[in-house]
Amino acid sequence: MAEDQQGPEDPFKLFSAGADRYASYQEGFGPPAEPGPDPVPAIAPAPEPEPEVSALPVPLAASVAGKAGARRVPWWRWWSRNRFPTVEDQAQMAADETAIRQWTAPRSRNVLVANIKSSGKTGASLTLGGLIAETRGGSVAITEATPMAGDLAARAEGRPTIGLGELVKSAHLIRSVGELSAFTAPQSSLATVVGSPTHRAPMGGQDVMAVRRVLDTYYQLTITDTANATVDMSFRTALATADAVVVPVVCSLASIRGAQAALRAVAEYGTPGLLSRVVVIASHDGGHEDPGLAADYIGICQGLGHPVLEVPFDPALRNDSNEFSISSLSKRSRYAWTRVAATLIETLRHAPADPLVPNHSAGHTPNATTYDNSRKAN
Secondary structure (H helix, E strand, O other): OHHHHOOOOOHHHHHHHHHHHHHHOOOOOOOOOOOOOOOOOOOOOOOOOOOOOOOOOOOOOOOOOOOOOOOOOOHHHHHHHHHOOOHHHHHHHHHHHHHHHOOOOOEOEEEEEOOOOOOOHHHHHHHHHHHHHHHHOOOEEEEEEOOOOOOHHHHOOOOOOOOHHHHHHHHHHOOOHHHHHOOOEEOOOOOEEEOOOOOOOOOOHHHHHHHHHHHHHHOOEEEEEEOOOOOOHHHHHHHHOOOEEEEEEEOOHHHHHHHHHHHHHHHHHOOOOHHHOEEEEEEOOOOOOOHHHHHHHHHHHHHOOOOEEEOOOOHHHHOOOOOOOHHHOOHHHHHHHHHHHHHHHHHHOOOOOOOOOOOOOOOEOOOHHHHHHHHHHO
């Protein structure tokens, strides 16, 4: 009986630690049978007090660990509660999807995903872009602003023969979405990936601007993956033309330092007000974690006004040897990432209406004045 009183220490390790036990667990629909007496009465030791950790705004139910001294939830209830969303979760997801679907903007928007350490930037870019594109019916591009070829094309669906390197050379020749599609990898989520399937020349600031002008012409939203550096011009140019920044961070000292460096770069090289449009994602990679360290960093981010949202560990994002699609996400991950996407959309509502790219009007939504002026010009 004492075994059933203890839940797993980490709910995010639930599937790997308790799935086999749950598969063998049988529970009938009738009234439960009366348990027999234990051969030897066992006295459970008093639970040790657990340290107080600041709660994260998790989109799913609150932590099921319980307060210090309370009876812990049996392991099968841990599994079911983390596996099946509640009615409140379903209502929250429906509201998030509605907010994503009905979002409009006076011009194309650009989101930068930044952290100078390996913290799941590529997976976050594909997940956010895929969920938003699936909800809105497309018009989302996912690209990279890295000095050398990144891993975006390798993680995405499809294996195109040409990509970002060739688009940089031909950007001034693109006149239609059909011509642009030759350099892309369509995703099952209706998103479009513009990555580097082969070796390419290093990208500079002018190359990033050329790609930005083309993508802003044919897509309403662009999500840009970045490298593990803030000193190259490709990163700084993409940052200078970003409307919002997403900072994924895992519970490790290296990742937190990388996130702090990314926030310093946003403050130094970003447009005025960009630091107020930062969304922090607290994720889990299955490795060792320091809850106290994470709580301190989350408190700092929340003190600066940055929304911090937690997403669970998902093997589909961790496995970088296979093509990633949002259909491979667990239900729990999908609910959490949809909450992140809705928060990002809400953040984009506060971005300036004027274009951030100089002499670039392709991303502007035509209004009555521009229509009348174009008629007079003709």
